[in-house]
Amino acid sequence: MEHSSDRRQFLKLLMGLGAGFTFTGRLPLYNQTPVTPDLAVAEGTSPAPTTRAALETMGGMARYISRGDIVLLKPNMSWDRVPEQAANTNPEVMRTLVELCYQAGAKKVKVFDNSINDARRCYVRSGIMEAVKEAGADVYYVDERKFRTTNLGGEVLKQWSVYTEALEVDKVVNVPIAKHHNLCRLTIGLKNWIGLLGGNRGKLHQRIHQCIADLAGFFKPNLVVLDAVRILLRNGPQGGSLNDVKVLNMIAVGTDQVAIDSFAASLFGLQGSEVGYIKLAHERGLGSMELSGLEIKRVRL
DSSP states (O other), rough: HHHHHHHHHHHHHHHHHHOOOOOOOOOOGGOOOOOOEEEEEEOEEEEHHHHHHHHHHHGGGGTOOOTOOEEEEEEEOSSOGGGOOOOSHHHHHHHHHHHHHHHHOOOOEEEEOOOOOOHHHHHHSSSSHHHHHTTTEEEEEOOOEEEEEEEEOOOSOOOEEEEEHHHSSSEEEEEEEOETTTTEEEEEHHGGGGGEEEEOOOGGGHHHHHHHHHHHHHHOOOOEEEEEEEEEESSSTTOGGGGGGGEEEEEEEESOHHHHHHHHTTTTTTGGSSHHHHHHHHHHHHSSGGGSSEEEEEEEE
């Protein structure tokens, strides 16, 4: 009898607590984890806030960089060109990324590239050296003594000399600019890894698409930030004429390096499958070039 009475009292208590409560079939919002898109695309009138907006849409830099990390920001800094010519990564994008890395708790941020033109001119004329130094990054010319033969495990590139400091950091953020390329149609993020190689890189041109796909299988960025503030439509990779440049004021961010390159191809009116190395990387399972299957969140400032 006591058990039956207790049960009736318990049921009354539940009914009282349930008064005025309607079950919607969904958990309260505070129990839901925010969904990060596959790609975040921000458009604005200034590179710094546009870069910040894109990163915030992807969950913020602290989602990818941890306290105490040593970070490599890998730009395209290969050409003796000013920012307006869209041959190198935008310096304000680089400055902003350095600031965001330090705000996330990075111990040190490194910036370097094995430039094609004279590095002393590329670093200065691109505006990158001054911008990242002011933000507190270590920026320096590559030292030929620091390249070492490395097993890349590729289908074509079995071994090649790689800059050791690129292999010794905690996190890598690839920061390519989107450009036309006279040999492989476009140069974006996957091809940007060539700037970490030594040796006679001209030999890579013989099977350039396969080599780039091999590099995509070896280098694994924690984040890719696509600089589409200005894109180079023709006469790449170094350009020269402002008539070849299109201003988009756009930044795209993601962790899938194949998807980022495929998205960049769309800015040129191309499908990812129309660029040999993107198609190969996709077929090897290194990422997805199928934009229709991705969640792309766009932000306009």
